[in-house]
Amino acid sequence: MELIIDSSNIEAIRQLNELLTITGITTNPSIITKSGKDPSIVIQELTDILKPEQLLFIQVVKTDYEGILEEAKQIHALRKKNIYVKIPVTKDGLRAIKKCKELGIKTLATAIYTADQAFLAALNGAEYLAPYINRMDNYGNGIENVKDLIEMLKVHHIPSKIVGASFKNTRQVHELIKAGIHAVTVSTDVLFQMIEHPGTSIAVEEFSNDWKNTYARESLFQ
Numbered sequence: 001m002e003l004i005i006d007s008s009n010i011e012a013i014r015q016l017n018e019l020l021t022i023t024g025i026t027t028n029p030s031i032i033t034k035s036g037k038d039p040s041i042v043i044q045e046l047t048d049i050l051k052p053e054q055l056l057f058i059q060v061v062k063t064d065y066e067g068i069l070e071e072a073k074q075i076h077a078l079r080k081k082n083i084y085v086k087i088p089v090t091k092d093g094l095r096a097i098k099k100c101k102e103l104g105i106k107t108l109a110t111a112i113y114t115a116d117q118a119f120l121a122a123l124n125g126a127e128y129l130a131p132y133i134n135r136m137d138n139y140g141n142g143i144e145n146v147k148d149l150i151e152m153l154k155v156h157h158i159p160s161k162i163v164g165a166s167f168k169n170t171r172q173v174h175e176l177i178k179a180g181i182h183a184v185t186v187s188t189d190v191l192f193q194m195i196e197h198p199g200t201s202i203a204v205e206e207f208s209n210d211w212k213n214t215y216a217r218e219s220l221f222q
């Protein structure tokens with residue numbers, strides 16, 4: 001199971017990349033705008049933070065087939081390896097995903113709202129499929145749709161990986177990890193919520209207090 005960070009917040013990414021086993025970073029145009037920085041600076045910072053084996057996912061901004069393809073080639077050229085082009089599953093997007101497969105450009109099909117959209121993108125050769133869980137919930141049941149998709153890929157032996165996206169709480173992430181999803185991309189806020197628990201902090205404080213009160217020191221051996 002791959003754990004990916006969905007953010008352009010460099011400090012939070014740096015911290016989480018040290019704490020956890022992170023496969024890569026996803027962004028989209030809205031995520032990059034939230035940084036308040038020039039996009040080329042954000043992309044450079046993200047590239048610098050990652051080890052060569054970690055994956056970087058950058059989304060196209062253009063929406064027409066030719067424009068998507070042009071940006072896909074530019075994104076592909078950003079790194080020697082482990083660079084993925086995020087392309088929304090519109091008609092032009094699906095056509096571009098198919099062409100990228102022919103050209104050897106790796107893609108993540110994004111802005112997915114149904115299992116069927118994801119399945120079609122998988123047939124076109126998208127390496128990753130990103131269903132927008134929380135947004136899907138506005139139209140039905142995101143979790144159940146993704147469970148269907150897991151099954152659809154399995155029975156047809158399709159190698160594309162599902163990367164759950166647009167999580168707004170830890171329960172959504174938990175449910176899909178339990179269902180066997182291949183990857184999740186999670187915001188830094190939700191990731192910190194997955195790590196921290198008041199019970200753990202209280203337990204650690206109790207251990208320290210018991211130790212200090214009994215041995216009048218803070219460390220194990222001296």
Ligand code: E4P
Pocket residue numbers: 006026027028030110130132134135165166167185
């Ligand atoms: C990641 O690949 C997606 O672009 C992202 O998770 C979408 O999240 P949002 O629904 O919060 O915009």
